[in-house]
Amino acid sequence: MRMKIATDKKPAVLNTEKDVCLYRSPRPSFDGSEAYIRGRDLYLHRRKSAKTLYYYHLWTMMPAETEKIIPVSARLAERYLASRGIICDDLPGAKAALILMERGYGILEEF
Numbered sequence: 001m002r003m004k005i006a007t008d009k010k011p012a013v014l015n016t017e018k019d020v021c022l023y024r025s026p027r028p029s030f031d032g033s034e035a036y037i038r039g040r041d042l043y044l045h046r047r048k049s050a051k052t053l054y055y056y057h058l059w060t061m062m063p064a065e066t067e068k069i070i071p072v073s074a075r076l077a078e079r080y081l082a083s084r085g086i087i088c089d090d091l092p093g094a095k096a097a098l099i100l101m102e103r104g105y106g107i108l109e110e111f
Helices: 074-082 094-102
Strands: 002-005 012-015 020-023 038-045 053-060 068-072
Touching (some): 038 074, 053 074
Antiparallel strands (some): 002 012, 020 038
16 A cells, blocks of 8 residues: 655655555464454555654455555654563663563553
């Protein structure tokens, strides 16, 4: 999916085929089960002259629904990954989150 968005400096073209996927939701299996008909993937879009953009790709297998791309803050992206046990070194609070997780703090605690 490809989408052009307005940002603080200049427009950016977000493309799920070219941007870095940080988290990919489970997809429907080929055994016929419909356990996953919707999902949320997290992507990272690097720009040369501006800050990095993070966004969700909300996908669906339902024909009547449309897919969406939603830009998110770095903090929200960090929390989304941390809730799945993933630490991304590119995110600003990754080191702090890793230290807290090593000391036994759960995801629900704020820091």
